[in-house]
Amino acid sequence: MTLANDHLCFLLSGHIGCGKSSELKRLERALTDVAPTEDCYFPVLIDVSEYLDDYDVSVTDILLAIVTELADTLRAKLNVELKDSYFTKRLNEIKEFFLSEVEIKEGELSLGSAKAKIQRLKKDPTARQKVRELLEPKMSTMLEEINLVFEEARLALKKQPQPGLLKQPCRDLVIILDNLEKIRKIGAVEEGLASQRELFLERYTQLTGMRAHFIYTVPLRLVRSADGPQLEQRYGPLFVLPMIKVIERGTREPFSAGVTSMMEILRKRLGGLELEEVFHAEALDFLLIYSGGHVRNLMIFVQNACTYTTTLPIPLSAAQKAIKQTVNTYSSSIPENHWGKLAKLDLSPDQRVPNGDEDYLKMLENLSLLEYVNGGDDDIFAKAEPWYAVNPIVRELKKFTEARQKPTDAKQS
Amino acid sequence: MIDHATEIDPFAPGTLDQETELAALTHALEFASGFSLLFVLCNQAPQRRRLMAEVRARLPQFTIQEIHFSEPVNHLLDALRERLTSPLPDAVFVSGLEHSLPALASASTTSFIANLNASRNSFPQAVPRPLVLWVPEYVLAAMAQGAPDLFSIRSGVYAFAASPDELAGFAHTLSAGEHWQTHSLPLAEKRDRTAAIERLLAEYETLPIGQRDRRAELRLFDRLGVLLYAQGNYPEALHQFQRALKLAEELGDVAGVASSLHQIGMLHQVRGNYEEALDHYQRSLKTLEELSDMAGVASSLHNIGALHQARGNYEAALDHYQRSLKIAEELSDMAGVASSLHQIGNLHFIRGNYEAALDHYQHSLKIAEGLGNVTGVAGSLHQIGRLHHARGNYEEALDHYQRSLKITEELGDVASVARTQGLIGLLFSETGNYTEAFQLLLSALATFRQLQSPNARIAENSLKTLRARWGEQAFDAAWRAATGEDVPEWLQEVRDEIS
Numbered sequence: 001m002t003l004a005n006d007h008l009c010f011l012l013s014g015h016i017g018c019g020k021s022s023e024l025k026r027l028e029r030a031l032t033d034v035a036p037t038e039d040c041y042f043p044v045l046i047d048v049s050e051y052l053d054d055y056d057v058s059v060t061d062i063l064l065a066i067v068t069e070l071a072d073t074l075r076a077k078l079n080v081e082l083k084d085s086y087f088t089k090r091l092n093e094i095k096e097f098f099l100s101e102v103e104i105k106e107g108e109l110s111l112g113s114a115k116a117k118i119q120r121l122k123k124d125p126t127a128r129q130k131v132r133e134l135l136e137p138k139m140s141t142m143l144e145e146i147n148l149v150f151e152e153a154r155l156a157l158k159k160q161p162q163p164g165l166l167k168q169p170c171r172d173l174v175i176i177l178d179n180l181e182k183i184r185k186i187g188a189v190e191e192g193l194a195s196q197r198e199l200f201l202e203r204y205t206q207l208t209g210m211r212a213h214f215i216y217t218v219p220l221r222l223v224r225s226a227d228g229p230q231l232e233q234r235y236g237p238l239f240v241l242p243m244i245k246v247i248e249r250g251t252r253e254p255f256s257a258g259v260t261s262m263m264e265i266l267r268k269r270l271g272g273l274e275l276e277e278v279f280h281a282e283a284l285d286f287l288l289i290y291s292g293g294h295v296r297n298l299m300i301f302v303q304n305a306c307t308y309t310t311t312l313p314i315p316l317s318a319a320q321k322a323i324k325q326t327v328n329t330y331s332s333s334i335p336e337n338h339w340g341k342l343a344k345l346d347l348s349p350d351q352r353v354p355n356g357d358e359d360y361l362k363m364l365e366n367l368s369l370l371e372y373v374n375g376g377d378d379d380i381f382a383k384a385e386p387w388y389a390v391n392p393i394v395r396e397l398k399k400f401t402e403a404r405q406k407p408t409d410a411k412q413s
Numbered sequence: 414m415i416d417h418a419t420e421i422d423p424f425a426p427g428t429l430d431q432e433t434e435l436a437a438l439t440h441a442l443e444f445a446s447g448f449s450l451l452f453v454l455c456n457q458a459p460q461r462r463r464l465m466a467e468v469r470a471r472l473p474q475f476t477i478q479e480i481h482f483s484e485p486v487n488h489l490l491d492a493l494r495e496r497l498t499s500p501l502p503d504a505v506f507v508s509g510l511e512h513s514l515p516a517l518a519s520a521s522t523t524s525f526i527a528n529l530n531a532s533r534n535s536f537p538q539a540v541p542r543p544l545v546l547w548v549p550e551y552v553l554a555a556m557a558q559g560a561p562d563l564f565s566i567r568s569g570v571y572a573f574a575a576s577p578d579e580l581a582g583f584a585h586t587l588s589a590g591e592h593w594q595t596h597s598l599p600l601a602e603k604r605d606r607t608a609a610i611e612r613l614l615a616e617y618e619t620l621p622i623g624q625r626d627r628r629a630e631l632r633l634f635d636r637l638g639v640l641l642y643a644q645g646n647y648p649e650a651l652h653q654f655q656r657a658l659k660l661a662e663e664l665g666d667v668a669g670v671a672s673s674l675h676q677i678g679m680l681h682q683v684r685g686n687y688e689e690a691l692d693h694y695q696r697s698l699k700t701l702e703e704l705s706d707m708a709g710v711a712s713s714l715h716n717i718g719a720l721h722q723a724r725g726n727y728e729a730a731l732d733h734y735q736r737s738l739k740i741a742e743e744l745s746d747m748a749g750v751a752s753s754l755h756q757i758g759n760l761h762f763i764r765g766n767y768e769a770a771l772d773h774y775q776h777s778l779k780i781a782e783g784l785g786n787v788t789g790v791a792g793s794l795h796q797i798g799r800l801h802h803a804r805g806n807y808e809e810a811l812d813h814y815q816r817s818l819k820i821t822e823e824l825g826d827v828a829s830v831a832r833t834q835g836l837i838g839l840l841f842s843e844t845g846n847y848t849e850a851f852q853l854l855l856s857a858l859a860t861f862r863q864l865q866s867p868n869a870r871i872a873e874n875s876l877k878t879l880r881a882r883w884g885e886q887a888f889d890a891a892w893r894a895a896t897g898e899d900v901p902e903w904l905q906e907v908r909d910e911i912s
Contacts, residue, residue, distance in 0.1 A: 320423035325570035
């Protein structure tokens with residue numbers, strides 16, 4: 001951002017529960033927590049699921065969320081009240097749809113105080129529809145006006161901040177939209193991948209037409225689909241948070257650096273206890289291996305294992321019981337035609353996913369297949385290339401081992 | 414006391430024992446601070462109520478608010494907000510969510526599930542307490558699939574298998590439909606036919622060797638066996654089928670051998686000798702395939718499916734039923750279609766997918782009614798009663814049970830009579846009509862023992878439960894009055910653990 005002479009757009013992706021939100025929160029802190037010689041950027045982190053109904057989203061909803069959150073953040077962090085008149089006017093035109101009569105009588109609604117009220121639209125489809133009818137015809141104006149709001153905000157950022165609020169003036173805005181990848185349906189477009197294509201690829205001019213630095217979270221399934229490469233062309237650099245690499249590519253031998261960092265993550269959550277005090281060695285190994293490097297899964301397993309024991313350290317038996325329901329879920333929910341494909345991938349020498357196979361995209365979504373990076377040895381291209389491994393729990397299931405032994409599935413190419 | 418050190422096979426699908434899961438659930442509630450999302454998988458309403466009471470008993474210091482939805486809700490979070498007490502309880506138990514989900518395969522794409530997923534971030538604020546969703550298996554699957562983001566913030570899933578003394582037992586397994594006409598004869602007529610065939614056979618046997626028609630005798634043994642089987646006279650039926658098998662072998666009648674093996678397999682199956690039953694079915698199936706006897710193949714597949722089901726291999730069972738169904742459809746064998754549908758309904762029932770189960774039973778019922786297959790009708794009514802029972806609709810359940818019982822009594826189908834009596838007994842035991850419950854369960858037990866049926870153990874467990882509910886004094890007095898004997902040892906032992 002410092003080097004660029006234009007606004008940048010970044011994409012962030014990764015499996016559900018891989019730590020995207022945590023990374024974005026870290027980034028939010030890092031952007032303002034800088035040395036006096038470095039540039040400071042003002043982050044606006046928007047959890048879009050506070051505003052949007054995943055199953056019914058329009059682009060105007062997203063724009064409204066951006067303006068509202070920006071105004072709210074500026075007010076909360078910098079005591080700055082945006083003076084913008086365009087959105088204030090629009091808000092007051094539409095407020096009858098989501099405000100009570102009492103609230104309407106309270107007078108003009110200001111941008112900075114609208115957040116909680118705008119968020120009501122998430123749960124009120126009728127009001128939402130009316131708001132859209134009013135705003136959608138004004139879409140291009142809205143984009144222009146949003147850019148004006150950004151200008152106003154930037155001006156405020158460049159002024160010397162009030163003491164105690166920010167260390168130094170900020171150079172620009174960074175708007176971060178988290179949970180955007182969870183959107184399932186846009187307008188009348190079919191739910192799922194088709195809607196995600198519609199939002200990120202068909203409507204990209206709206207998402208990239210705003211003049212501030214932007215970070216969007218995108219679904220891994222879309223990133224790895226045939227349309228994936230277009231994303232980077234239209235937006236900019238894509239970052240994918242992989243699983244923590246706990247096994248070597250191909251051999252599945254433990255990868256000690258990855259295992260150690262998983263242990264570090266765990267240690268930080270033990271409230272001062274040592275790993276040895278909390279886990280029997282074999283229980284810890286078991287949980288680490290079967291997490292597959294997926295942090296949230298590891299945490300769920302650990303939490304669950306605690307309930308299966310009355311004493312510490314947690315024994316292996318409790319760790320085994322903790323994954324039981326995951327075993328049940330996978331063995332009953334993985335579609336029959338996936339087993340052969342999972343087996344084929346597992347047996348393949350390079351652990352790559354065939355391009356354009358929708359089944360593999362589904363497997364990424366339901367975590368039966370996990371994505372890793374840094375699989376190559378010295379080849380820098382291989383190093384950056386993602387590779388895939390079957391979820392270690394799925395790998396132990398009878399249906400998988402049977403499919404793996406079937407020569408036909410393995411040989412098909 | 415549970416043995417925490419016992420290692421399990423973590424990768425075999427299935428549920429842990431009840432005590433382990435109860436202890437873990439209790440623990441999870443104690444540990445929780447603020448919001449945590451727990452799922453309890455439990456398919457049956459009476460069992461759910463019992464488990465909830467058990468958790469309460471283990472956490473006497475806890476205030477637990479139970480919220481049961483008996484109507485569909487569109488938005489769970491809003492519905493909870495309306496109902497939560499103030500001050501907040503220490504934990505919230507929610508049940509009845511199955512009413513908000515249709516049975517269809519599309520359960521995971523309903524607005525209820527969509528709202529659930531979309532509101533995931535608001536739960537911690539609205540319900541800053543452990544929230545336990547008690548759901549049947551198919552609801553859990555729909556949530557995991559359709560609300561993955563909500564599902565991924567769960568702290569745990571605890572699963573309870575149906576216990577053997579409850580509705581899990583006494584299921585009406587419809588065997589392949591080939592002899593439904595015989596089974597549907599009124600008892601008097603069955604007795605008539607039996608006597609007539611026995612006379613005929615006796616006459617054949619008195620003929621000089623040269624004049625005997627061995628093939629006719631083979632047909633009569635088989636027919637007699639089917640009639641005796643339909644009256645629950647298993648030892649005699651087995652005897653006739655064994656005679657038929659021997660004769661068919663002597664005659665080199667491979668079709669006859671296959672048919673007898675199939676029938677003998679069924680007699681092993683009703684007594685719970687699953688290994689032997691499977692062995693007989695497989696031998697029979699092999700011959701039937703060689704003979705391209707597709708109707709016979711369908712029957713074999715169906716019964717092998719039922720064996721898998723009895724052993725808890727539900728997916729293998731489903732696969733067999735579906736193959737059998739496909740053949741029956743191709744042959745336009747409507748009785749076969751109906752019995753496959755019935756069994757697929759049973760599988761849905763086991764998974765707690767009551768709507769899908771009901772669909773299948775009703776479809777099967779309609780076909781059976783059209784054919785005049787009263788034995789099939791009785792089976793469907795029995796199962797529909799079980800469905801209502803599992804949902805806690807006792808009146809509806811009782812009505813269906815009684816209609817089924819009326820039919821099977823007329824047919825002299827003692828095994829089905831005992832199964833339905835067992836269920837009515839359970840129902841009365843749950844609703845506090847202990848005297849009636851006692852009589853029915855005792856009668857069912859006597860029949861099951863006579864038939865050497867594995868249901869006998871379930872009836873014993875039900876009586877143990879009844880004794881605990883009713884009180885030992887009252888129960889023991891009733892026992893002595895009914896049997897003239899003291900209460901036996903087995904009744905005083907603790908209930909069998911869940912298998």
